[in-house]
Amino acid sequence: MENKKIAIIGTPCHMTAAAKMDMFTNFLGESTVNIKIGLFCMENFSYSYMKQLLENYGYDMKDVVECRVEKDNLWFYLTEDRMFKLPLKEAKSCMRKNCQICMDFTSEQSDISVGSVGSPDGWSTIILRTEKGLKLLKNAEKDGYIKTKNLKPNGLKILENLANKKKMKNKEEIMKREHSGRPVLYQRYIPLDDFANEVRECQFEDLKGDVVDIGSCVLCGACVLVCPEDIVKIEDRKPQLKGKCPQDCNLCYVACPRTYIPKDEPILDISKKPLGNYQKIVSAQAPKIKGQDGGVATALLNYALSKKMADEVMVVDKKRDQPWKPEAKLTSNVADVLSASGTKYSACPIFKSLKNRESGGI
Numbered sequence: 001m002e003n004k005k006i007a008i009i010g011t012p013c014h015m016t017a018a019a020k021m022d023m024f025t026n027f028l029g030e031s032t033v034n035i036k037i038g039l040f041c042m043e044n045f046s047y048s049y050m051k052q053l054l055e056n057y058g059y060d061m062k063d064v065v066e067c068r069v070e071k072d073n074l075w076f077y078l079t080e081d082r083m084f085k086l087p088l089k090e091a092k093s094c095m096r097k098n099c100q101i102c103m104d105f106t107s108e109q110s111d112i113s114v115g116s117v118g119s120p121d122g123w124s125t126i127i128l129r130t131e132k133g134l135k136l137l138k139n140a141e142k143d144g145y146i147k148t149k150n151l152k153p154n155g156l157k158i159l160e161n162l163a164n165k166k167k168m169k170n171k172e173e174i175m176k177r178e179h180s181g182r183p184v185l186y187q188r189y190i191p192l193d194d195f196a197n198e199v200r201e202c203q204f205e206d207l208k209g210d211v212v213d214i215g216s217c218v219l220c221g222a223c224v225l226v227c228p229e230d231i232v233k234i235e236d237r238k239p240q241l242k243g244k245c246p247q248d249c250n251l252c253y254v255a256c257p258r259t260y261i262p263k264d265e266p267i268l269d270i271s272k273k274p275l276g277n278y279q280k281i282v283s284a285q286a287p288k289i290k291g292q293d294g295g296v297a298t299a300l301l302n303y304a305l306s307k308k309m310a311d312e313v314m315v316v317d318k319k320r321d322q323p324w325k326p327e328a329k330l331t332s333n334v335a336d337v338l339s340a341s342g343t344k345y346s347a348c349p350i351f352k353s354l355k356n357r358e359s360g361g362i
C-alpha cells in the first residue's frame, strides 16, 4: 500500500530524529513524515517530578487549566481563578537530564519552527526554513487561516540571544560530561562517509550504554518506531529491550537523535548561526484559534490536513486519565487537532504513535 503523508509537530529533539530518518532512508526505508513543524524549546520537565512538586505546594494536576513559562516563572492557572507561580529556578529540579546537553532552541531541522520568544503576547514567532514550509505558510495566510506581520528587530535580537545562551550553557555541560568519560555522541563531528562504519555493529545494548544510561535519551520513541522486531518498549519512562536482536540489525542506533549525527562541515563557531539555517522569519497569529501563543501551530496542522497536504497529522494531547500527561495521537480529524492545542511541558515519545500503521514504512 502507498505510504500516507504525515505532518508532525514536536520539540527540536523530535525534529532531529525525523531529520535522521529522512537522511538514512537507505537503512530505515522511506519516511512517511512529509511536514515537520518544530517548536522552540528551552527545557522539558519530568511529569512525575513536576506532579510531586505541585502536590508539595498543595496543588493537584487535575486542577491545572493552563501552564505557561513567563519570564523567570512557570505559571499554573488553576480552577476557581487561582494561580500558582513556580520560580523557574525551582522548576529546574524537575528538568530532564537530557535537556542539559541540548544545543537546539528553535528546531533547526524542521520545515517551520514556532515559538513565542520575539513576538508580542498572543502572537507566535515563525521561522521558515524550507520551500515546503514557505509554501504552507503562504497558502495558509492566503486562505485566511493565519495572519503575519514583520518580526521587530528587537524581537529577533532577543530570540538570537536566547538561542545562543542555550548553546553556550549546554556546551559547557557537554564538555563536563565528556571530560568525565561520558561521550555526548550527537555533538561529535563525524563525516557522512564514516557513519555506516561507525554504527555497523551497534545494537540496542550500545544504545542503552551510549544514550539511555548516561542521561542523553530524549524519550522520543524513534527506537520503538524503527525496530523491525518490535522488541523495544517504553517502560518506566525509558526504552527497554524485550527480546533478542538479530545479528545484523542496528536500526535503533541509526535513528536515535542522540547517537552520531553526521555533519559535512565541522561546526567551528556555534554563535554564528544561533537559529540554524532559515529563509524568512515573521510574527503570526491564527485569529480563530485559542492556542498557547498565536495558535499558529494548530492552524498550520489544520490547514495541512484540510488541504490534503498531509493525510494525517501527529499531535500531542493530554491523557484522559492523567491530567497534563502528554499523549501523541495520529489523526485525520480536525477536532483532534483543535483539542491538542496548548503546551504540555513534559516529554512525549511521539514516534511510538506512528508504529503499526496500516501503510507500513516509517
Ligand SMILES: Cc1cc2nc3c(=O)[nH]c(=O)nc-3n(C[C@H](O)[C@H](O)[C@H](O)COP(=O)(O)OP(=O)(O)OC[C@H]3O[C@@H](n4cnc5c(N)ncnc54)[C@H](O)[C@@H]3O)c2cc1C
Binding pocket: 009, 010, 011, 039, 040, 041, 042, 043, 044, 045, 069, 114, 115, 116, 117, 124, 290, 291, 292, 293, 294, 295, 296, 297, 298, 299, 301, 314, 315, 316, 317, 326, 340, 341, 342, 343, 344, 345, 346, 347, 348
Ligand atoms: C516542552 C516545551 C518547551 C517549550 N519551550 C519554549 C520556550 O522556551 N520558548 C518559546 O518561545 N516556546 C517554547 N515552547 C513552544 C510554545 O510553548 C508553543 O508551543 C509555541 O509557541 C506554539 O504556540 P501556538 O499557540 O502556535 O501552539 P498551539 O496552537 O497551542 O499548538 C501547540 C502544539 O504543540 C503540540 N505539543 C504540545 N505539547 C507538546 C509536547 N510536549 N511535545 C510535542 N508537541 C507538543 C500540540 O500537539 C499542539 O499541536 C515550548 C514547547 C514545548 C512543548
Ligand code: SF4
Binding pocket: 011, 012, 013, 014, 041, 042, 043, 044, 096, 098, 099, 102, 103, 104, 218
Ligand atoms: S532535549 Fe529537552 S530541551 Fe532539547 S529539544 Fe528535547 S525536550 Fe527540548
Ligand code: SF4
Binding pocket: 202, 203, 204, 226, 227, 228, 229, 230, 231, 232, 241, 244, 245, 246, 249, 250, 251, 252, 253
Ligand atoms: S532488533 Fe534492531 S532495532 Fe530492534 S532493538 Fe535490536 S538492534 Fe535495535
Ligand code: SF4
Binding pocket: 207, 211, 212, 216, 217, 218, 219, 220, 221, 222, 223, 224, 239, 255, 256, 257, 258
Ligand atoms: S534511545 Fe530511543 S527514545 Fe531515547 S532518544 Fe534514542 S531513539 Fe529516542
